[in-house]
Structures are given as C-alpha cells and as structure tokens.
Amino acid sequence: MDKADIVEVLEEIAVLLELKGENPFKIRAYQTGARALETMEEDLGELIESGELGSVKGIGSALVDKIETLYETGELEYYTKLRDSVAPGLIEMLDIPGLGGKKVKRLHDELDVDTVEGLKSACEVGKVAALKGFGKKSEEKILSGIENREAYAKRHLWWRAREVAEPILAGLRELPQVERAEVAGSLRRLKETVGDLDFIVASSEPEKVMDWFTSREEVREVTAKGKTKSSVRFESGLQADLRVVPAAQFAFALHHFTGSKDHNVAMRQRALSKGYSLSEWGIKKSEGESESEGVSRSEATTRPGAAERETGPGEGVGITSEKDLFAFLGLPEIPPELREGMGELELEKIPDLVSKDRIRGVFHNHTTASDGRATIEEMAAAAQDLGWDYLGLADHSKASYQANGLDDERVLKQIEEIRAFNESGESPVHVFAGIECDILRDGSLDLEDGTLQALDYTVMSVHSSFSQSEEEMTARVIKAIEHPGTTMLGHPTGRLLLRREPFKINLQKVIDAAIANRVIIEINANPRRLDMDWRLWRRAANKGLMCAINPDAHRTEGLDYFEAGVNVARKGGLSRDQILNCRDVKGVQKWFEERE
Template sequence: MINREIADILYEAADILELNEVEWKPRAYRKAARKIEDLNEDISNIYRDRGKKGLEEIPGIGSRIADHIIEYLETGEVGKFEKLKEKSPVKTGELVEIRGLGPKKVKKLVEQLNIKTVSDLREAVEQHQIKNLTGFGEKTEKNILKSIGMFEKSHDRMQLGKAMNLAEDVITYMKEHSDLEKIDYAGSLRRMKETIGDIDMLVIASDPDRTMNTFVSMENVERVESRGVTRSTVILKGGIHVDLRVVPAESYGAAMQYFTGSKDHNIALRDLAISKGYKLSEYGLFGKVSQEKVEGESEQGIYERLGLQYIPPELRENRGEVDIARQNSLPELVTLNDIKGDLHIHTTFSEGSDSLEDVVRAAEDMSYEYIAITDHSRSRRISKGMEIEELKLQWEEIDRISGEYDVKILKGAEVDILKDGSLDYPDEVLGGLDIVVGSVHSGFESAKEEMTERIVAALENKYLNILGHPSGRLIGKREPYNADFDMIFETVADKEKILEINSHPERLDLNDKLILQAKMFGVKFSINTDSHSVPNLDFMRFGVGQARRGWLTKDDVVNTFSYNSLKKMLKA
C-alpha cells in the first residue's frame, strides 16, 4: 500500500512541475514513481533494512528522491511537495488526465479562464468559452467535453489491476494480523470485470470481533464508514470502499455465490431454484416447504443441486450460461497455467525500463517456454522506436544470449500500422522477424471507413502475425476506434492472422464483448502483456480473465501452444 502512496505523490509532483514548465524533474519523478509501483517489496522494508542506500539502489531513485521518500516514511508528508501544492493554482492531478490537455494548454486555461478543476472545465466548455482561445477551436472543445465524460465515468470505478492489488494487500494484511480460516474477494472483481466499483470480501473467522478490529485498523484506512460484528465498511486512502463480511463456514459457498453476482445471473439462478422447489439466498439453498438447508458450504454444491454444471465466476453475466450449464456444455475455459509464453514485450531497446536479458531471465523464472521481444518500430519516436540498424543490433543481442537460457526468444517488433495501412518497416526487414505485431498508434479520430480500410490493408501484409490492441481503447481515457469490427474480424479469419488480447490494465483490449464477437468468426487469439518492465509480465492474469469472460478455451489461444506448434503456425 505504501508503495502506491509514494508513487502517487511523485506523479502529482511531476504534474505540478510540468505545469510550471520545469523540464527534467517531471521525467525523473515519473520514472521513479513507475519503478516504485513495480517493486515486489514494501519500500518501507527496504528503508528499514538497508537505509537510504537501499532506496538509491532502486533504478531511477537518486539521493534527492530518496530523501523525499524517507521524509514521507518518517513524517507522512513531503514538505517540498506540500509547498508546491499550495503554490499550484489548479488540481493538476485531475486536469492533466483529461485527454487532449497538455501542460501548456492547462496553463492557458488557468491564466485566461481561471479554470482550476474538472468541474470548472466542464462549465467553461458548456458555455463555449474555450473554443475562442488560441490553439483550441470548436473541435478541441468537443473533444474535451467527450474526455471529461470519460474521466468522470472512470473515476466512479477503478481499473481491474488497481482493485486486484488493493484486494490482495487487504488479504495479506488480514492473514498476517488475524486468525482466519478463509478470506476471499467476491463481486465484480472475482468476475474479472475491467473496472470495479467497491471491493467485497468474505471471511470465515473464529473471533469475528477481533477480525473486525483488525480490518478497521488497517494502515491504509482513511475512514471507517460502519463497524459491526459481522460486517464492516472502510474507505481506503484514495476513496476506495472495501466491505468485509464474516460468514459461517456452513454458508460460505452460498455467500460467495451471492456476493460474486452478477445481479442478473443471481436472478436467473433464484428463478431456477424456485422452479425446482428451493429457495436460494446468501445463507444457503433451502427446501421451499421444509425450510431445511440442503446446501450452502460450497458453490459447486449449489450449482449441482440445481442441476447445473459449475459456472465459473467470469461467465456469470446472464449471457446464456445458465441454459448451457443445464446441458452440461460449458467450455473448459483457458487458465493462467495454460499460458506458455508472452508475445508482446518491450525492453530498453525502445521505451521499456528493463534490459532484454532481464526480461529473458524473468520469463525463465516464470517457466515460460518462449517469449517474443517486440520493441517499437521507427515511427514511434516518442517511444524511442528502433531504426532498422538498431533492430539488427537487437537481433545480435538475442543471438548472443539465446544459448544461455532455456526459454526460446522470438525476434519480433511492434510495428506501426501507418495511415495508408502499410507497415513501418519494409518487407525485407519484416521477413527477418519471427513475429510481427501490427498496431495503430495515431489517427485515432479517423472516420469509420478510413480506419477500417487502414487496418484491413495492414492485415493483407503477409508478414503481419498479430493485430495489437485491436480496438485502440484506453480505459477511461480513449474510446475504441470507430471501425467496422465485423469486417476486421472477418479479414483476420480469412488471412489467418491473430487477434491480441492486451493484458495491460489500462487497455484490456480486446474486451470481453469484442472477444465474443470475434470468436464467432473462428479467429485465434494471443493473450499478451505489452510489458514495459519485468513486473508488468504479471499482467497476464488480467488478459486471461478477459479471455475467460469471452468464453475462450486454450485451443482458441495461440500462446498456449508448444513452441514447435507456434513456430509451425507462424511460418504457415
């Protein structure tokens, strides 16, 4: 928890400094924040065990930033940053998240219209005050209004990755500080939805009162909203609601089923129970006449009593799963254990923060059979895209270390799909790659026909293997492209290409609905992390979650194939 607090403080300081046109410090603070977010160890433990020197051993953290971290760990604030916030006339943390607003535009809005918050910004847009400012215009004003809507919607819910990390932090804390028989998260988090509202947790505990005392006393609690014997709700720093219920062991399965949801799935299940002479609730499955509990300890038991195949949480959205479970015809969904490799990874050859060898070593530690190194192509200058000579140097590096590890290293690249649908490297270079991920990184506002033609043209290229983050969305920041996805999926199937499920929590692209839509065309998928650092490799579980929500089996996903099978398919 403390790692995220410190990272957030550094990000906020970077935003304020950038607004004031300080050039190098924002980059340094953001780099340090990313490294702290990626740490697998509590930063307070690093400081306790190894002092300031231990902090300075973290890449991106120099003496000055280490001093700021120490100050926060010891006092709960950083004096310099508090003064910065006092001097800042605007809630930069909010305004810089609005797509289309950079520091210079934010500064102009502050100076000329006295805009300090997103609320001020919405009011100015609705009164058409912005379009007359130099550098803005009517189109910019419309785009800002759209971005405000996305910002407000996204801040009602948190991304899956953030919610999962918070839930796991709570579970770890509760296990270490109280005597629990069992603790799990439920709700939309357990269903692996792309965004989460509140976090619901269930426990079995022999001493509920002590358990609740431990829960409401967690270090990251900002406010206790309610405190009861069997249920308490806290608000964590950052405004996240966490609800904890103590449940008797004999009702734990029923409670997990009920609080996992979804609401529509539960209604369908209750209706089925009634038709079979039962009553289903969070306390168990009861005979309607006898009132006797017939099941409650396990979820599997409840589904079996209702004559259903067990329905995995990710499918519980009332999209036909109950009827199919009646026929015992639910697919065997892909699992994290099925994944044999990651086919979209960045290193320091472009904008990644870890070296090629660091990534390979981490993949070997994860027991992967293979990975693909796919740094950005030359047009992505903002992402340090590789010129052809740099790409060939990377090939030499891969050749040099390949014999030192068991994991197989595929030579790849994430190649920009240019405006005309051509790829960012010539065919003679693409032909030297084992795998090509083609992605759109520009022109997001293109008309539907133009974007569709662009992507379809790229899919015609025989060297393109995977269509990267196919809809182009960024959750809460950018909507998917306006494109004919049926035509794109049909082309993918016809040309025997692969659709990516990008596991990065900010993307989760394709989402579950588009996965279901694409599956109807008989396409293959690749679940990739788009990693920019070694810890990002753990994002794979979020992509697998979306694949499961999209009803995919291991046969649908190419990176469940063995290395030899994958190579054979890519060559074909």
C-alpha cells in the first residue's frame, strides 16, 4: 500500500472504533496518526527502512507496527476483524449525509437500528426527531439522504463505469469472431453518471461472443442470454448489455444505442422529412407510417422479435459509419457527447470541441499544507509526467479547519515556498500560487485583502451553511465574485453526484455577475462533482464566461481527473479559446494580470 491508501485505512479504523464506542483517546490516536502520516514530507518507505517512523510526531509505537504491515503486505488483520465486527448496515449509514460514527452509534444504541431500512422506518414514525441532539430538521435531512441514496443506487459515476467498460471493450476487440466493437449509451455520450453499459459488436458468430461475455470472472449474475443480446450484472450493481449485429447494421445500431431518446427522435424526424425510415436496423424508403413521436430505446428492444430481427439497411447500403449516416441525412458528423436532443441537429457548425491534448495545466489542487496528500514537489512532478507546462496549487483557507486550512501567515509562507521552488529550476513545470478561500456565510472572504493580493490567483468556494435560501446563497456568492481579490469561483453548486443535491442558488445571476467582473467559473473535474453542470456551459461561454478545468486533486493521482472535466467541457460545447487551461504560462499570467 502507498501512503494515501494507509491514511484511508487509519481514518476508517477511527470511524469503526467510534461505531463500537471505543475509548475516545484510542479513536483520536488513529485520527492523529492519519493526519501526521498524511502531512509528513519524508518518504514513508525510507522512514520504515531506517526505523525512524516512530519519531514522527503523532505516530505512536502501536501505529508504527500497523503502518509498516500495511505498507509491506497491503493487509492488516486488526482492520479486517474490526470491520467484520461491525454490522454492515451501520457502515452503510455512514454514506448518508450528516451521519458520522458518533451519530450512527447513538441511533443504534438508543433506537436499536442497524440497517438503513430500519433507520428509515424510525424516521417515518418520528423516533429520530425525539432524540436529544437530532430534532425534526435532522430527521428530515436523514430521510432525504436515504431517498437520494435509493435513487442514486441505480446510477454510477462515469469514471467508475469507464473503469469497468474499458477492459471489456478491449477483450471484445481481441476476439477473432469480432469485426467491430464499441461502447455506446450514456458512457459514450460522456454523461456524468451512467445507468448501465451498452456494447455493440459486429460479428457473424454471435454465440461465441455471448459465451465470452457472460463467462467473465467479474460477472456476478447473468440476467439474460440470447443469440444476439445478453445482459450481466457486476458486483457493484452495474449492468452491462451486449448486442451483436451483422456488420451491415453496425453503424445504425451504434448510433441508435448511443443517442439519447430525444436525439434519436430528432434523427428519425429528419429521416422522415427526406422520405426515409430510420431505425437501429437500417434506413429505407418510408412506407408512409408516422414516426414523428419516435420509439424509445426500451420500446424498440422489447417489441416481440425486435432483438432477433434481421433486416438489411435497405437504401442505406454503403453506410458503414456514423459519419456516413449523418452525411446521408445532410448533416455534419455530430460527436457522441452532443447527442442529447438539445438542438444539435440545428447547429450551423459543429464546435471545435476541446480535447485532452489541449490542456497545458490545471488549477485548484491541494498539498500537504492543508488536506492534500502530496508535497509541492510531488504534485509538480506528477504534472510534468502529464506533459503540462504549469500547475496551480490552491490549499484550503482557515475556515475549513477540518481540512487544516491555512491562515494568512501560513498562506504567505507557502507563497514563498512556491516562489523558491520556481526559482530553483528543479522542475520545468511552473507552479502558480493560489488559495481555495472560503466564502463565509455573509459573502465575506476568509483571508485578508493583502494576502489575497499577494497570490497569483484565488479560487473562492462555499464549504458551509448549505441550507441558506436561494436568495441568501445567490447574494452571498455574488458578493464574493464582486470582491477584487476573486479570480475563480469553485464548485458553484456544492453538489456531490449520487450523494448530495446542489444547494439552492440562481446560477444565471451568478454567471452574469462572473462575466461582469471577469471572474472565471471552474468545471470542478472531480468525478463526484463535475460542477458547473455541462447543460449551462454553451450559453454561458457564448456570453463571455471564461472556464477553467480544475481536478481539485488532493493527491498526485487526482490530477488525472482533468479528463472528466474535459468531458464536461465537450458536452458543454466549449472550444479551447473559452478555457483558460488551454493557454500557455505567459497566456495565463497575462489573464491574471489584466483582470487586476
């Protein structure tokens, strides 16, 4: 295990001990040890090899053995037994916003609930509201969290879904029976969350392809297996469907099972206007039937015989790619990420969408100075590995005390460290000195004006008081945007995908204020945030809003999240000119200087 993984284990041990009602000092020892390990700058392997790990303040002798065992073996019997000793339902309760180890233990001890379902029942009859320290509002928040959890259980983060899909797609393409294979559906459209996976294969030997697909080791359940379609479910609950079609139908099937329902309806209407009937099986001269209302994907695949239907592409013979299909209908090729039925067929010109290779660096990243798990040097080295020219570091400010936020003195010290790093010539990556400064409840900022002015740039974010009304939150954020020290607005709705709903805020007013004050709004590329939402970007950018793609990385591996941010930018129709990250170092410096 590496240092970051070990920190996570120590943090989870502390929570599990809370659930079991262990001695507070013992709990605090693991919390302190995790923090000490997280923030130390020395190499963990070297400290272990030299026997000096125990000299690190906050890491006692009892923790030394456990950390060394985790580092060397990746396992810890104490942790495994502790986790097994706690009811799984209590651990699941920790996923409900607002519930930590202490609260879950109280709910278990006083109401005898040990499952999410039991907790829901207790809330519905008012038992939780009656508990001292909870009340009606807490009960309502818990119920809302449970309801969201149930709804979200059917969706999966794009980032995680891709990790499942990529080896399957690679395996399909290696099969000798497979002529062509692609992933379709919402994963291919780069949606922020994915319901299930769709694979489309061209083959004349579908049975062998189905056998390979349904017998994979990671498959927990085969929910359906036919000659040309099979469905499986994985341990995570994610379902995957495989459809095998003749090569002549591949382009049509891929297009159909990629596009949203609204996109497919628009395409069928387009075909009808030209005298053709379009479906997942092909395109042919229309026989006069009306398809203006369209047929949904579920209807198309559940009609008797639909999955086994064999019909040629008719008048579409010669269409071997989606590009051919769009051209046949007099359209430019529409990228998969734009196929949402949001006017993409009416675009006069397909935008030159930003791509990963256009990104020259990123902003809003954390180091061990606050709650990050890598040093300035380590983050810069990771940026260099990605081929970037620069990296922005923006640790938390002091109001985020739980994240070891920096006060004014520590911010100024970090600026000096970053300047010294740049002057040393140690790395070809230029490091910009920034901060993620809390927007306080009244819209004021968490640091002195002089401190903000000393930085290269700032990211202003809301981390507290999420329950404010829409009017209060909007006024709060706009007040921060109007402050001359503000460069960027971070994760503007505070949402956590599949876990926490966005706080109430009028984003149109916020966008207008950002444009008026030349403030950037970020695409927070953390796969759980992807905030600001892609649906808002095309119009906002066309009005003059500048975007920055920020991975909000707390470790070196987190820098890879920038790709998810590029997905959002592409879905939002953004080109390189509308994204600060596509500028070189001098271009970024010029932006920062000119807006002052």
